[in-house]
Amino acid sequence: MRALILETPGNPPKLAYRDTPEPALGPRDALLRVLACGLCHHDRLAMTGVLRRGIPSNAILGHEICGEVVKLGSAVTRVALGRRVVPLLTNACGECERCLAGQEHRCISGQGIGHGVPGGFAPYVAVRETALATVPDGMPPEQACLLACPTGVALQAIQDVACLKAGETVVVTGASGGLGVHAVQLARAMGARVIGVTSSESKLGPLMELGAEDVVLAGGELDFSEIVLAMTGERGADVVLDTVGSPLFGSTVRCLAQYGRLVLLGEVEGRPAQLNLAEVLFRDAVIRGSTGVNRRQLEQAVAMAAGGQVKPVVHATLPLRDILIGIGWMQERRLFGRVVLLPNG
Ligand SMILES: [Zn+2]
Ligand SMILES: [Zn+2]
Known part of the structure; x- marks a missing residue:
């Protein structure tokens, strides 16, 4: 072959x-x-x-x-x-x-x-x-x-690691990427308010069609965490699903509400990240990594795709x-x- x-x-x-x-x-x-x-x-x-x-x-x-x-x-x-x-x-x-x-x-x-x-x-x-x-x-x-990667991988991170609940606000970084477009749909299907972060203006419309309520452009004059805080009445997001990693670390933590959960799903550059750890302490924040998917959640992803909840x-x-x-x-x-x-x- x-x-x-x-x-x-x-x-x-x-x-x-x-x-x-x-x-x-x-x-x-x-x-x-x-x-x-x-x-x-x-x-x-x-x-x-x-x-x-x-x-x-x-x-x-x-x-x-x-x-x-x-x-x-x-x-x-x-x-x-x-x-x-x-x-x-x-x-x-x-x-x-x-x-x-x-x-x-x-x-x-x-x-x-x-x-x-x-x-x-x-x-x-x-x-x-x-x-x-x-x-x-x-x-x-x-x-x-x-349906395994990226959909099942995003499903596991949202369901088992972030423990996202209906009504919560979730920020998805790299929202137009492979993990991001599926994380946006799955979080929306679970009843969350989704804020997407992307680097390209042309992707705003398509992300809103997938279920993002708001989309923020990264790389502008204002750090995207400031915009997320403004969009949530200075409260911050309950969950950040980060598919980008070190280039955004710091901003992703600053998006979090008190008791917020940051889940790391990707690292695009393989570089060390820097952060003032007080940002974690004062928020009582949780930072976790998530990779892979088990068979039960892969089967769930298949069922959700068959049922039209995720495309x-x-x-x-x-x-x-x-x-x-x-x-x-x-x-x-x-x-x-x-x-x-x-x-x-
Ligand atoms: Zn993959
Ligand atoms: Zn085994």
């Missing part, structure tokens, strides 16, 4: 689109024909060499997969041939204490799909059956591939070999939602 191999990370990375053996199947693995694979910031950071941990040489990246089951290992019982499925981000064993407790994304022996084990930037990928959720046949694969936002689809066009759009911040790659088309 012709897969995209990351030969040497860098800017630009050295990539090869070349023949490589089809993945071997273990007894509890399913072989998926990859119908669509989202292009995540994680992939861009791995390609450019910012993120090196856990990336083997000659890696096949890509963890935002929708595939059709085309072959089964001898002991598979959970999925059937021909079904359309979406994997978690981790090839979870299904047997360890964390998997049995429903924390498959923290599986003790689990390896990340698209770094520890080969990912979806290839026509075929092998995934442990316990890491799969079934999606309705009629759901377009370019949308379904976004995966696809900026464009590209053949896998044109990945560098997508990376370029990312770097120019031209995206609204995700670029989705088609390894078989």
